[in-house]
Amino acid sequence: MQTSLFADAIFWVLAALAVFSGWRVFRTDSMVRASFFLLASFIAVGAIMLLLAAVYLGLAMLFMMAVEMMVMALFMVMFMMNPAGLNPMVMVHQHRLSIVAGGLAFAVLGALALFVEFPDRPLPAGLDPVASLGREMLGDSMLVFESAGIVLLATMIGVVVMSSHRGRFGAADQGSLPPGLEPGGVPAGPQPDAEGSGGHHHHCH
Numbered sequence: 001m002q003t004s005l006f007a008d009a010i011f012w013v014l015a016a017l018a019v020f021s022g023w024r025v026f027r028t029d030s031m032v033r034a035s036f037f038l039l040a041s042f043i044a045v046g047a048i049m050l051l052l053a054a055v056y057l058g059l060a061m062l063f064m065m066a067v068e069m070m071v072m073a074l075f076m077v078m079f080m081m082n083p084a085g086l087n088p089m090v091m092v093h094q095h096r097l098s099i100v101a102g103g104l105a106f107a108v109l110g111a112l113a114l115f116v117e118f119p120d121r122p123l124p125a126g127l128d129p130v131a132s133l134g135r136e137m138l139g140d141s142m143l144v145f146e147s148a149g150i151v152l153l154a155t156m157i158g159v160v161v162m163s164s165h166r167g168r169f170g171a172a173d174q175g176s177l178p179p180g181l182e183p184g185g186v187p188a189g190p191q192p193d194a195e196g197s198g199g200h201h202h203h204c205h
Contacts, residue, residue, distance in 0.1 A: 011051055018044035026098075031076040039069035056130045071156060078159070 021040040028034050042065035049058030138145060 007051060011048060014044045014048050014051070017041075018048070032073050035069050035073040035076060039065060042066075042069065056133050074156070075159075 018041045021037045021044065024037040025034045025041070028037060042061060046058045046061035046065065049055075049061060052058075
């Protein structure tokens with residue numbers, strides 16, 4: 001009985017956190033803060049799935065949404081027109097339509113969750129639902145998923161490097177040059193002219 005009450009209390013706390021942080025996504029004035037509020041909402045939903053014994057879906061929600069929201073926040077900091085995406089801005093357009101659509105969606109989904117009789121199909125004895133679901137979803141596509149993950153990681157690293165003002169061999173706006181192939185020799189690679197090197201002349205003997 002105490003375990004059931006404790007689980008119910010955790011559920012309501014997580015549900016309140018998910019709804020509150022989801023609401024704050026549309027009330028904050030920053031794209032970066034909105035990303036982190038959305039991350040908090042997804043984490044609460046993933047924890048609810050774990051509480052309901054949907055282990056695979058809960059962990060997938062936590063891992064995927066954590067990475068996705070962090071990448072979104074990173075891109076907002078790098079590429080937003082206002083500094084770091086932190087300046088005040090309006091996050092919601094068509095306010096009345098948004099409120100009506102959100103209220104209707106919440107009412108419909110809440111009614112489905114409370115009043116619809118879902119089918120009761122117990123699992124066969126000895127079946128591991130997480131392992132079987134993983135084999136069903138990734139059994140023939142594991143190489144594709146792993147390759148896509150490596151490509152996305154390389155893309156994120158490349159974006160961070162390309163957006164940095166400081167290059168591999170010094171500040172990009174000061175005519176940085178790679179080191180020579182020999183000590184004191186001519187710098188490797190094509191040589192920029194005086195204008196392209198930011199006004200710095202490089203004399204090579």
